[in-house]
Amino acid sequence: MRLFVWGGCALLLAVLYNYTSLLEPLKNRAVDLAAPFYWVARLPSKAEEWADNRLMSRTRLIQENNAFRTENLILNQKLQKNAALEAENFRLRQLLNASEAIEDKVLIAELIGVSPDPLVHKVLLNRGRAHGVYEGQAVLDAFGLMGQVVDVGERYCLVLLITDSTHALPVQVNRNGVRLVAEGVGDLYRLKLRHVANTLDIAVGDLLVSSGLGQRFPSGYPVAEVVAVEVDQGQPFANVLARPMAQMNRSRHVLLVFERHKDS
């Protein structure tokens, strides 16, 4: 008897969770509830990091500092060129009467937990509604697009990575602008491109950038690099695999991108 009552409850929960949006507010609450547990579970690795910071030798620090200084110099030099290019781009866009590309506002967040289930590629960040995070917001790391926010708590949010097997996003080949859809396959180092015609111009090494067509992700951020193109004339579509640019299982600090029109 008890089994039927509680089993029925569990089934009802499962159905409501997966097929309706009734539990949406509760899901957002659950993010805040779960986050402290992840924080505690991360303490051992935190302690290691702390010890590492404390015990770093002076010579290593000096070495690192020098390396950073050089890197900074190089980046600054690139930035100078960028400023000129941006101005030129702006003028050309004005000539074309195109809307000006706006610089995106970003918020830095720290990754505090990853989904323990090997199939589910979700991560927990220490930013939430209180910091202006909203559902559907794009998440980047220093190398490319990582995912999007799916549940937002008051101080924490849950991010679905682009490699999750339930995720797909519209992309564009940077070289020629061909539009495609990249879907996750549940592997942190693989994305699969859907419906690529056998005759399409795509090659190994092509950079895929977000196209912004799904109205979810801002356009122009690097997503993945094509690593394999298999054309079998007997099949209707080519089999194309790509490797995400973002470091899915290494990045500790990520960026949440705000889109202008969603701010107001």
Next chain:
Amino acid sequence: MLVERQPSLFYSMVAISIVLALFIAIIPIAPGYRVLRPELVCLLVIYWVISAPQHLGVTFAFIVGFCQDLLEQVSWGGHALALALVAYICLNSYQRIKSYSLWHQTLWVSVLIGLHQVAVNWVQSLAGYHAPMPALLASIVISSLLWPVVLIGLRRFRQRFRLI
């Protein structure tokens, strides 16, 4: 029985062990090794239900399962359903399970874990995730090999501090 003599002590022991198991369920593991994580929560539910079947049962299992669902941020109801099923079977067969030898018991527990995994994965598949067969089997083997450790460890602990 401790549960009749000092119910508060017994229940706090259950709660502490379950909370520890929940922490182990979410401790970060490198992506390649995540399939090897044992289902410690399920093992503890089996242990506590067969050690106090008059007091802990399907409701207890459901609550623990729901906590695990909330913590792991997966489709709700999955672990709750699976653990409720496991607890129900334990309630109906605890006398037999208790009389089995350790290895016989381990075999029986592996069947229960298998059932748990199948139920969890069925609910997960509603959300679009399909676990590959080897991952399920690895988890079953590792979890059931841990059963003797859990059983003997907890028994020693309770004997040592006279919490029987």
